[in-house]
Amino acid sequence: MFGTTAAFAQVAPSARGGNATVWVGGEFSSFNPDYGSGQRILGPGIFGDFNLTPKLGVEGEARWLHFNGDLGETQSDYLGGVKYRIFHFNRFSVNAKFLLGGVWIKYPGDIGSGSYFAYAPGGSLDYRVSRHLFVRGEYEYQFLPSAPGFQGEPSHGLTPNGFSIGIAYRLLGVH
16 A cells, blocks of 8 residues: 655764874975074974874974084974964965974084073964875974073073975875
């Protein structure tokens, strides 16, 4: 009498992947060392992002500013911390970061060198070229509270800051 009716069902996925992604990249930087003549120092760097969610992640970076320094001045940075995506539109992302770590400075004219604790807020603009590639432009402002630390001289702190441009490749994840 009654015809059979179609039965529709939807099954929930048995497992769901996480939102984590891992990116690694290289960059080239130009920094004002906040010491000496103020001549910008240049150099390469590497960075890695481990994004726990689409908005929150951790970042680590190493930078070797060993070119163009006034009378042999160099700076090497090794920093890590948190990163937060503020805004995302189409292929663009605006990010804020706060990093902690160490900065090694060789001052101009062989007047000395030092290693310092640093904290560094910064921001970046990422442009997603493809699923596996993005281009990044960023600005970072470092605080070195105990620099320069020469005996008999005041340690008023230094604030090196600068720009970097780089490219990154996604190793893991789907975002």
